[in-house]
Amino acid sequence: MPSQPIGNQIVFKGFEGTVENIETRATTIRTYDGRRIVIPNSELFTNAVTVNTAFDNRRLEYDVGIGYGDDVDVAKQLMLDAMLSVNEVLKDPAPDVLVMELAGSSVNIRVRWWIHPPRRIDDLQSRDKVITAIKKKLVANGIDLPFPTQQILFHDQTDLVKVKYQSLAGSAIHFFYLLKSVSHKMATIR
DSSP: OOSOOTTOEEEETTEEEEEEEEOSSEEEEEETTSOEEEEEHHHHHHSOOEETTSSSOEEEEEEEEEOTTSOHHHHHHHHHHHHHTSTTSOSSSOOEEEEEEEOSSOEEEEEEEEESSOOHHHHHHHHHHHHHHHHHHHHHTTOOOOOOOOOOOOOOOHHHHHHHHHHHHHHHHHHHHHHHHHHHHHHHHO
């Protein structure tokens, strides 16, 4: 028998849901979008299974990008305050905020927090509230939330235009001579 008791929420090979039934040959899970998945127990014995509800608490994380001109320490404190204002976020273990990357258009900061219980619905609800609280707090305090940008530099294309024009003009002249040659041959045939 697999070690996923009925009611546990698991992830297995791209499927995620709640264990509904365990039989001799197969385990049935109900996905969060209302599908039933039947997994052979031999598969559960020989492959990795993530049990999201194995422990009382679960840590979640989300990356937030701020502008390069913003004060990182101020932004980190604002994010921490925003997380602590959400009821679903546990105070112990405490949430934390870590700079993760100096990216192309932002300084990426990871926020991490714990929830109880660790069910999928609690994950989604706390994620919604945490991200909303962080965005509101940062915007209210003038912290930039940049989106990816790309700089495009144009060089002087005058020479390129001349070459294309000359090429087109040459094609037109070539086409004219081709037509003249064809009409001369047609006249000769008559």
